[in-house]
Amino acid sequence: MGERPNHMSPEEFRQAGYQAVDWVADYMARLGDLPVKSSAHPGDVRAMLPAEAPKHGEDFSEVLADLGRVILPGITHWQAPGFFAYFSANASGPSALADLVSSGLGAQGMMWDTGPAVTELEQHVLDWLAVEMDLPEKFRGNGVIQDSASSSTLCAVLAARHRAGGINALPNLVAYASEQAHSSVEKGLRVAGIPADRMRPIATTPDYAMRADHLAYEIVKDKNDGLTPFFVAATVGTTATTGIDPVTEVAWVASNFDAWTHVDAAFAGTAALCPEMRFLNAGLETADSYVFNPHKWLLTSFDCSAFYVADRASLTEALSIAPEYLRNPASESGTVVDYRDWQVPLGRRFRALKLWFVLRHYGLEGLRAHIRRHLAWARELTEWVESDHRFELAAPTVVSLVCFRHKDGNKATSRILEAVNQSGRAYLTSTALGGQIILRVAIGSPQTERHHIEDLWNLIQSVA
């Protein structure tokens, strides 16, 4: 050591790379046999790590061995066939390999000039998706990859804030979202300087869809109080139950009062790739921005959130700062897109690669097949729940999330949850709605097959 850092030569990288690929391939092969949820206790993982960082370099094979020994027991396997918790966060072979290439290239996409292909591939694949999902024309050419729907929603809030008068208007701004909206809406508003007491939670229908009449009522009331309704978040597929807000009515109300409509379709949006699911896009023609997460259900590993904005200028004017050290002829020509002005961070990873690899490996029909299987199994599971007198559905099954509870109440429902999760064969999460605990079976993992749904249902029935 001392003199030269131990950089991997291309040949050393090749050998270590094969080992890493083998490790991941072996992991994929035994995913179905691992207990889905980690049973680690707080501190277990750290207790196995040395107190001090290594002074000298170690063999790559030792690192991989520790990956299995130290890290794996502390991993909850989000890609396991028995993972039905939260929403899925799809990984896939082509996506993982695109991430490898992205890290190998080490390119930077903060501006067009710092890596033209990084920006142009991103514009291109987001346009491909906009076309194939039949998003309104106004969103084409206006897509950007963010790390998460939370960041996309924050950007929508910032663009809306800018359109409504900017920071000076802050004390008057009021925002609206259904009681079932994701916590990221409140978080984005808070970050942007809109406190919780100027975010109006709008009541929902029994199907957990925002009541547009209540929205209109609240907006008019705020208007009369001299406030400025500036932002409405509509949700297509709420986190608790995949409730669908009536975007057409919501966006119509919002636009009549010059408020920005942001549509959060983080999980459910992917399904619109299938023509029969295009009802999920209803009302988008009046919306100002739209987000869905390919990293949830479109086989593109985290992080990859696709954010579209109709009026690009509101976004870039809200976020653009052009210091001297970033000036370059391409940016000044106005002929290129500099994505640094479409997001909070400056630096940007080459994330479009993974969408591109996924689209080319699976093809549109392959991706649709991936989605349709989950839709079909969710319908089947829904029927099984309906035909078992001990259970009742807690919400309509719209896409691939099935919500139900034991009729005997919270205790019986919780007992099932614990038993399923302790079995190691499956992992569910619950939520509470109106005091009632509800089981959520979120179907979306790539390795899940129909028999895993059957196994889960048998397990649930045997506990019940």
Place this chain on the structure above:
Amino acid sequence: MGERPNHMSPEEFRQAGYQAVDWVADYMARLGDLPVKSSAHPGDVRAMLPAEAPKHGEDFSEVLADLGRVILPGITHWQAPGFFAYFSANASGPSALADLVSSGLGAQGMMWDTGPAVTELEQHVLDWLAVEMDLPEKFRGNGVIQDSASSSTLCAVLAARHRAGGINALPNLVAYASEQAHSSVEKGLRVAGIPADRMRPIATTPDYAMRADHLAYEIVKDKNDGLTPFFVAATVGTTATTGIDPVTEVAWVASNFDAWTHVDAAFAGTAALCPEMRFLNAGLETADSYVFNPHKWLLTSFDCSAFYVADRASLTEALSIAPEYLRNPASESGTVVDYRDWQVPLGRRFRALKLWFVLRHYGLEGLRAHIRRHLAWARELTEWVESDHRFELAAPTVVSLVCFRHKDGNKATSRILEAVNQSGRAYLTSTALGGQIILRVAIGSPQTERHHIEDLWNLIQSVA
């Protein structure tokens, strides 16, 4: 197709994975021969991409072939030995392979409970770094990986805003940073609701270091005007010239007025891993938060920004929202860290893996050797510049950035910049200070050897 999506089986992944590893290894091997800066024109890359997304899946080898044919000409090679632009954004073999494993695992680290090892490894490696960089004790156990220094700075602003009274205090809040601070400070403040006219640019010394006396003057003036000084950003290694703010004095002034001191050492901070560079940490004992980017100079590919905060509660109280569907016993026990409350996004990639792989592959001594070579070459280049009567240094060389200009003025300096960049052998960026254009030679790319610095200097001399 139709029936089943074309998921890669473990064996198919293994074969495709070897191909991808080969592609990256071959890329690494010929990096030195590629023109550093892409000569693509706007639209060139998109013109080579089909207008429509593929209906059916394609062979992985075709995708890799297009990677070379379509994408590579549009890539500026940030890892090339002749890359001296901006600051380096280090990639490395172990880091790229950790990204592969991270994507293969597809784990989620939004809470401890969603992947205990994701959180605990992150805590552990950030503590390793805090110890080895000799950061103040208060930062240990209080580190988090963000995607970028921009996001870290935004989080610092939000924590400071919270401590100063939160959103209700916004109209009175004033922030301070030197005229040479990074644009992300203004951006973070803007996002959080503090407009540019309540951010005071503080004058600098001839070495581009913040004048603490001016800071004190501005703070007192604002106090007298009934405003609330709440946030001071000090920079250790400014973007233009790696100027070093006097953090001890700056933080002393700030703390006397209850303002939060955030230290942005995005690039230069890494050097503190070497004991002889610990002067870069001066004053941190009084600072409230600190950020440096392993993805710049520590061989850990983007995105990996290490953010430390002394008073963790200010940060988590500023960002925490706990909806029903994320409740879990581990979080409620208070014994674990849920990193979703330390950042804006909810979802989190397993980024600690790459820091771990890098630390173990290189060892601390290997990483120090990596840094010391660049420090030594920057000193040499500085001497060469000083001994050539046609040039003059534009700023002191503190770490590995050398700033100089042609004595004949901007035209002569710009001519050199263009000639170097058009050569394809090296890529520099410039900045302007006080109307003078300055060449920046930022040494930091992993493949750079001493002879590349010599080549660059010969090229510059021959143009001059």
